[in-house]
Amino acid sequence: MASIQLDAVKAVLAWQHNGTPRYLAEPDPKSSSIRFTLHLNTTSALFEIQIPISYKQHTKTSAIYIHVNPRSIISLTPSVEQDVPDPVKPVLRSTICLNFELNDAITILIPSFISEPVTAARLRSGVILDSLYELVETTSLRVYIPDDALSQDQLESLSSATIQQLNPFSGPDYDISRWFSGRGAKVTTLAKPPPPSYNKATVGQTNAPLYNETSTFDPPTPSHKRKRSQDSTGKRSREVVPNNATIWDKLLELEAVVHNRTRPNTPEDQSRHVQELQAEVAKLQTQLIQCEKTALDRETEITKLQTQLTQCEKKVVDGEAEVVKLQTQLTQCEKKVVDLDTELAGLRYTQDNADNEASVIISEIEDTLREHEEKIDFVTRGKDDDEFMDILKEEILSELITRISRG
Structure with a gap:
């Protein structure tokens, strides 16, 4: 199986x-x-x-x-x-x-x-x-x-x-x-x-249950949508329209009255009794129609508010999307700034190295110039300067002695 x-x-x-x-x-x-x-x-x-x-x-x-x-x-x-x-x-x-x-x-x-x-x-x-x-x-x-x-x-x-x-x-x-x-x-x-007292008294039916779908009406089903607060308008708070529970309680009260009332004996009493009940039913039906109309008006307002809410939610979603876009752009800009800072630091390091190398080169050039100046000075005045000749001889002898001593 x-x-x-x-x-x-x-x-x-x-x-x-x-x-x-x-x-x-x-x-x-x-x-x-x-x-x-x-x-x-x-x-x-x-x-x-x-x-x-x-x-x-x-x-x-x-x-x-x-x-x-x-x-x-x-x-x-x-x-x-x-x-x-x-x-x-x-x-x-x-x-x-x-x-x-x-x-x-x-x-x-x-x-x-x-x-x-x-x-x-x-x-x-x-x-x-x-x-x-x-x-x-x-x-x-x-x-x-x-x-x-x-x-x-x-x-x-x-x-x-x-x-x-x-x-x-x-x-x-x-x-x-x-x-x-x-x-x-x-x-x-x-x-x-319970016995069918209400239907029997008003319509004259026999063997009809109290809750008969063909001869009674359902109260309007309460809406599951969000209800608008009545405090938002003073007019709404002043309306006196019976709600479903009130109408239902009234029907139960009417049924209890009919059920416990002594049955009229004469045709005139019966006719008057039926007319009273029918008038009460008509009154309740009028109240029900008013209640349904009010409920319809409220639902229309709720639909309008829900449409506005949907539009606001769409704007919020669009705004959030724009914020996300701007945040992405900001992140990209911050990354570019970090990259530029890194590149700038590298350039500064390179510049510092270049400055140091330039200083060394300048120092070497100055030493070379100094040597050339000494050579030029020797060439120009060395032959006629006995003191310079003596100094030069001493330096040469000192250099020879040093080299001989080293073997």
Whole structure:
């Protein structure tokens, strides 16, 4: 059996609930993706699904994980599907579908620092939790992944593998106590979704879950771009626009009121009750539109500032390049100065030697001139000068005696 190492590819989940096809294609935030990981060898297997989600207890985006124990897999049938279901198409155009038949429920893992029962921070995350609650109750799961994620050999190997005889992977790389930056993960049991009081009271639907993607709206996903400080303009600080959390809390408050309110008895009371709720919903939707418009304006300003920042960064880069160029020229000039200093020192040394040699030559010339002057003096006055003749005789005799004494 060929080993498979498939890490964090995009995925869409599908299952049946009360005879109705259900899909989970969008995480929270929608800009991220649901990811599927598959590791397989001759002895072990890992089937892991990562779903980004926002916990009410943890404001930053985190994740919730699904693990499928290989020993719970009765059958795993991969198939290449060109006719992709409509809910899958926005994520994947052509897919491989992994059909799981299970004899035990999937395992849900959350960060250890999240308290139970698990609660969602946003409506979209609530949809995910409700979907996972349904998924835990089913024994049939389909996972759609890109059609190029597995080769033909890997598909055949996966089809022929006896998955139920394999063990979960173990070791440091698969230790859930190391997840979430070392804070660890834990197995959890999701709470049953609350009754559909809000939808039932406002729309009159039956058997519709509280978090229904077709009849509710998602609050705008908060931008991950840098926010402009509101202190920069007094006008911004004076605007009173409810944020996403305020709208969400208001919806929860409205739901609690509806859930605990006595059901109207007469048609007139029911009509008035529905009108009140619809008016409240319209008010919240108006606030939401204002919030979205404000968010769009802020994003436009942020985009403008980011453009200016990019231009400034480019100028800084150009300036740094110019500084590097000037530093290179300065280094070259300093090298030339050092070379010229060395050459000047050599010339000074040569000049000093030349001056010394000239002094020696001048001294020799002076001695030669002196000798010539003596010779000329002898020639001019030597014949008539008896004293000079006596001196010369003495010097000659002294020289002869010296030479004779030397042998």
